[in-house]
Amino acid sequence: IRARLSALPISEIQYLPETYSTNDDAMAWAQAGAPEGVVVIADKQLKGRGRLGRMWVTQPGTSLAFSMIFRPTLEEIEKLSLFSPLGALAVAVALEDLGLSPEIKWPNDVLLSRKKVCGVLAETVWMGSHINGVVLGIGINVATGSVPDSNMLLFPATCVESELGKPVDRLSLLESVLRHLIEWRKQIRTERFIEEWKKRLAFLGEKVTVQKPDGEITGRFQDVDEHGALVLSVEEQYHTIFAGDVKLRPL
Ligand code: BT5
Numbered sequence: 001i002r003a004r005l006s007a008l009p010i011s012e013i014q015y016l017p018e019t020y021s022t023n024d025d026a027m028a029w030a031q032a033g034a035p036e037g038v039v040v041i042a043d044k045q046l047k048g049r050g051r052l053g054r055m056w057v058t059q060p061g062t063s064l065a066f067s068m069i070f071r072p073t074l075e076e077i078e079k080l081s082l083f084s085p086l087g088a089l090a091v092a093v094a095l096e097d098l099g100l101s102p103e104i105k106w107p108n109d110v111l112l113s114r115k116k117v118c119g120v121l122a123e124t125v126w127m128g129s130h131i132n133g134v135v136l137g138i139g140i141n142v143a144t145g146s147v148p149d150s151n152m153l154l155f156p157a158t159c160v161e162s163e164l165g166k167p168v169d170r171l172s173l174l175e176s177v178l179r180h181l182i183e184w185r186k187q188i189r190t191e192r193f194i195e196e197w198k199k200r201l202a203f204l205g206e207k208v209t210v211q212k213p214d215g216e217i218t219g220r221f222q223d224v225d226e227h228g229a230l231v232l233s234v235e236e237q238y239h240t241i242f243a244g245d246v247k248l249r250p251l
Contacts, residue, residue: 011037020047023137026067036071062146067137087120090180103202107243115158207251
């Protein structure tokens with residue numbers, strides 16, 4: 001794996017045949033002072049995590065699961081919520097390179113044919129009372145067999161190979177996503193970054209329901225702001241909704 005990824009400017013790659021969660025591993029590394037660019041990759045996750053304690057299913061041999069450490073600057077910390085869009089954008093662009101037409105489901109999922117092919121989990125690394133890192137975890141369903149049983153899922157799922165109709169080399173896809181992550185990371189504070197993310201958003205302009213811990217609201221998905229927050233219009237009123245504990249579905 002290291003040899004195949006050696007062309008990338010990555011400080012360190014740790015490959016684990018099996019682990020609980022690459023995000024937990026990368027968090028521990030980050031807490032121990034690992035620099036930006038360290039990547040943890042696993043073939044099998046025993047306890048892959050989504051947001052809010054939800055699970056993420058990783059099937060050995062067919063899924064991609066990895067986490068990368070970022071050390072944001074002070075200015076970037078002001079817009080920390082853009083790291084999850086960064087992951088989604090990098091995966092979307094890598095899938096476009098294969099000839100696919102992905103969409104991003106706000107804030108952190110990548111869809112193919114309106115089915116979930118990838119989930120992104122951005123976690124903040126705290127040092128005492130201040131933030132000194134972000135761990136970005138990415139899970140992609142690559143080959144058939146990686147898609148969990150539909151009764152386990154809140155949203156329909158698919159994998160890259162069934163959408164493409166031919167085999168996909170997991171390592172090439174991993175390399176491509178990492179390359180796009182590194183490239184787009186440099187532009188995370190630019191307008192172009194938001195634009196590129198926004199133009200791939202599914203359901204933009206459509207009626208959606210947003211599920212928050214304190215209840216649901218339905219409205220038109222009007223826009224996203226410079227933090228990547230969702231702007232929902234409900235009867236002439238605008239609501240700004242931050243990611244984190246929110247689920248979005250079309251009406
Ligand atoms: C996510 O959470 O989609 C973020 C998933 C991040 C996974 C990566 S893998 C590497 C790193 N290490 C980790 O432990 N995590 C990261 P969320 O939006 O909360 O979606 C979770 C929901 O997606 C679950 O409740 C299921 O309904 C569904 N799901 C689980 N596994 C799936 C899969 N393989 N494909 C499609 N949907 C899945």
